[in-house]
Amino acid sequence: MSNLTQPPILVQIVDDHPMVQGGLKACLSFYDDIVIVGSTDDGSDALNKAIELKPDVILMDISMPTMNGIDATEIITEQLPETKVLILSMHSNPEFVKSAIQAGAVGYLLKDTTSEEIYYAIKAVANGKTHFSSSIAKLLLDNPVNTNESEKLTTREQVVLSYLAKGKTSKEIAKILNISFRTVEAHRRNMKTKLGIHSLAKLISYAVKHGIIKN
């Protein structure tokens, strides 16, 4: 299992179960393109370690003593945008998954995952992709998560956007919402400005990709 044409991926482990830490280290030591550069057992320690070690990927548990993995993920992804956080949790609770993604996690694995899949997931997120366990992916299909991006839009803007994606014109939307069509146009303009988009088409692309549109 070698891939020496690429520099190794630096991985930091954050998990309060010593057995999980040990198991992960043992499993991943098998792959020589991955190096475990540090492990901590709490979210608050994780940030300091991460700033020091600048890992490529952090394998993050959610339930931990003082600072949970979601909060830690939010801080780390903000402070170290280069570092990818991959959640490794026992729980497939939709709320946990949603929170993790909104906090900036780019993957979510369940702890019954095989070491091969963990290896694959680390490689994937290190390369800027995302990776979710199949049951999580299924869950996400049913309940698309509003990412941070889509939260930039206000409620009213999202309403207008959803009608736009259905092919309604400003005039039609104005009638539906009982407001002036100039207001609808103002919402459109504001959305485009805040998202850095200059056309309806790209706005719709954006909306569909980020799950703002329900149907």
Add this chain to the structure above:
Amino acid sequence: MSNLTQPPILVQIVDDHPMVQGGLKACLSFYDDIVIVGSTDDGSDALNKAIELKPDVILMDISMPTMNGIDATEIITEQLPETKVLILSMHSNPEFVKSAIQAGAVGYLLKDTTSEEIYYAIKAVANGKTHFSSSIAKLLLDNPVNTNESEKLTTREQVVLSYLAKGKTSKEIAKILNISFRTVEAHRRNMKTKLGIHSLAKLISYAVKHGIIKN
């Protein structure tokens, strides 16, 4: 494992390996909301059996003696639109997966899948959803498959559509493709007509949802 509030799901197995047939029957007999109503060892027999038995779900192998599973899937999904075909294959070859989906399969499982996942997948497709093994889903993320829907569009139309989704105007696209902007408008008009769509916004929604747009 019972769910007697719902009628059982009728499942037909199409696989030329007796061991696989036996194994599937044994695994699935554990769940009393699934009934194996028949099994055949070739695609050509499968169609006749399917017309006779009207199963809810067909577990279909790909490699089979006279008629392969892809062709059988295409015929069955056309003749029996109510019947969902779930591919169960050893191969994760992207071409196989692509062909299967284009033939109308609504799921693709690898044969190393657990019986729990097969059970889940059967339930999912019977309820009108789709289900793919995680490695297949990963593959689909990287290589989105043009479904039958998107194949309604010609190559040129898809090119125009992809530029539209990037926010380009007809005039800009015309310049890029070295054609008249009236031609670009003609393509837009034709796409909308053949898809029954009356606005750019809805066209973009359609494109993104059906994976015509790459990025």
Add this chain to the structure above:
DNA sequence: TTGTACCTAGGTATAACTACCTAGTCAAGT
């Protein structure tokens, strides 16, 4: 050879969107 589908291109008129600008009200938080 006679369709049929596809790509191409134009005329004309209307409808819609976009880019600039200003500006009031209201609620929430500092």
Add this chain to the structure above:
DNA sequence: ACTTGACTAGGTAGTTATACCTAGGTACAA
């Protein structure tokens, strides 16, 4: 009390899209 953000609304001008219409060339199959 002050600011900030959200929602509202309008003026003006220019650009773009849409809805009708027609029509030639080419390739491929019935």
